Amino acid sequence: MPEHFKLVETAPGVHAAVADITGAAVGNATIIDTGSKTVVVDTFMTAQAAAELRKAAVELTGRSAFLVVNTHWHGDHTSGNQVFADAVIVSTRTTLDLMVADAPADLTAYEAEVDGYIASFRAKLDSSDEAERALAKRRIAGLEQLRQAIPGFRLTLPDVLVDDRLVITGGRDLQVITYGGGHTDSDTFVWMPAERLLVSGDLCWTRIHPRIHDGHPAAWAAILDRVLDLNPVTVIPGHGSPAGSEVPEALAPYFRAVDSMVDEVSTGADPASLPLPAGSEGWDGPERLRDGLAVLAKR
Numbered sequence: 366m367p368e369h370f371k372l373v374e375t376a377p378g379v380h381a382a383v384a385d386i387t388g389a390a391v392g393n394a395t396i397i398d399t400g401s402k403t404v405v406v407d408t409f410m411t412a413q414a415a416a417e418l419r420k421a422a423v424e425l426t427g428r429s430a431f432l433v434v435n436t437h438w439h440g441d442h443t444s445g446n447q448v449f450a451d452a453v454i455v456s457t458r459t460t461l462d463l464m465v466a467d468a469p470a471d472l473t474a475y476e477a478e479v480d481g482y483i484a485s486f487r488a489k490l491d492s493s494d495e496a497e498r499a500l501a502k503r504r505i506a507g508l509e510q511l512r513q514a515i516p517g518f519r520l521t522l523p524d525v526l527v528d529d530r531l532v533i534t535g536g537r538d539l540q541v542i543t544y545g546g547g548h549t550d551s552d553t554f555v556w557m558p559a560e561r562l563l564v565s566g567d568l569c570w571t572r573i574h575p576r577i578h579d580g581h582p583a584a585w586a587a588i589l590d591r592v593l594d595l596n597p598v599t600v601i602p603g604h605g606s607p608a609g610s611e612v613p614e615a616l617a618p619y620f621r622a623v624d625s626m627v628d629e630v631s632t633g634a635d636p637a638s639l640p641l642p643a644g645s646e647g648w649d650g651p652e653r654l655r656d657g658l659a660v661l662a663k664r
Contacts, residue, residue: 367418367420367421368385368387368417369384369385369387369390369409369411369413369414369417369510370382370383370384370385370390370393370394370418371383371385372425373606373607375562375599375607376562376599378397378398378399379395379396379397379557379562379601380395380396380421381394381601381607382394382395383605383606383607384409384414384441384604386506387414387506387510388410388503388506388507388508388511389410389413389507389510389514390411390414390441391410392407392409392410392441392567392603392604393407393601393604393605394408394409394418394442395564395601396418396422396425396426396430397539397557398425398426399533399535399536399537399539400535400536400537401535402428402431402535403422403426403428403429403430403432404431404433404533404555405418405430405432405433405434405452406434406436406555406564406601407434407435407442407566407603408433408435408442408446408449409444409445410440410441410444410445410507410510410511410514411445411514412444412445412447412448412514412517414445415445415446415447415448415449418448419449429451430449430452432452432454433446433449434454434455434456434541434553434555434564435455435464435553436456436552436564436566436567436603437456437460437551437552437553437567438456438459438461438464438467439549439567439579440467442566444514444518446521446522447518447519447521450519450521453524453525454524455525455526455527455531456527456553457526457527457528457543457551459546459550460549460551460553461526463549463550463551464522465520465522468520469515469518472516475515479511479512479515483505483508483509486504486508487501487505489501490502500652527541527543527553528543529542529543537559537560538557538558538559539555540556540558541555542556544588544591545584545588547568547580547581547582547584547585547586547587547588547589548568548575548576548577548579548580548585549567549579549580550579552567554566554568554592556597560598561595561596561597561599562597562598562600562601563592563600563601563613564601565601565613566603567604568603568613568616569600569602569613570612570616571600571602571605571606571607571608571612572605572647573604573648573650574645574648574649574650574651574653574654575604575616575654576653576657577657577658577660577661578657578660578661580657580661582621582627583621583624585616585620586616586617586621589616589617589620590617593610593613593614597613598610600612615645618642622642622643623642623658626658627658627662630658630661630662631662636654636656636658637655639658
């Protein structure tokens with residue numbers, strides 16, 4: 366059994382690798398058996414989680430990945446690329462450029478930076494606020510896993526770039542598609558038309574307030590409207606559990622509300638004073654939304 370993620374079979378030969386609480390994975394990944402080839406979508410935050418993903422791909426499909434898709438540039442979806450360096454790695458040009466811009470120039474300095482973050486969260490373990498203590502514990506776990514991976518990190522970039530879509534045919538067909546940028550300046554997803562199965566990357570989060578700090582809420586909502594036109598039945602999100610079309614159906618109006626909230630904050634409203642978008646009141650991580658509103662309002 367993998368230590369850093371849980372495998373969930375969402376269709377025959379399609380396994381979601383759902384990030385577990387160790388903090389080594391953070392975002393989700395997916396293993397797809399096309400019948401003749403193996404495709405992996407996203408590669409986790411650390412090499413240790415990515416190594417388990419590669420092992421799982423071999424065990425489930427009988428072969429290693431010939432193709433890896435990076436849905437966007439964030440490290441929790443791309444930092445494990447080095448474990449799949451022998452595969453073809455696909456992204457958009459913008460995603461590649463953002464990966465280069467974000468990569469640590471000095472690993473020693475990066476280690477010191479992460480150590481500083483760990484220390485700051487350890488200081489919160491004595492907080493009287495139970496939620497703050499729980500959040501600090503989760504952050505520390507993830508940062509310690511990241512710290513473990515830094516010395517061996519090697520930036521491994523995509524080598525095939527997609528402008529619109531890439532169609533992969535074989536025992537089963539899948540499409541690598543981009544409709545532009547919503548969660549980031551460029552987002553890609555994988556669509557399996559026969560199964561009506563969507564591997565969304567961070568365009569979708571299941572009952573979690575998404576990270577919006579690098580995003581474009583209005584464009585994000587419009588992308589999800591187009592995704593819904595595909596009529597997905599199964600959705601493997603970038604974060605949270607696999608679900609159905611109810612995920613993008615809930616998120617499209619959510620991001621339209623978030624877009625309005627950004628306008629309110631930019632004209633002086635306190636993010637903490639604004640009600641959460643309708644229907645999201647029970648979702649995990651409202652502090653992520655409120656922090657992101659402040660960031661976007663200054664952009």
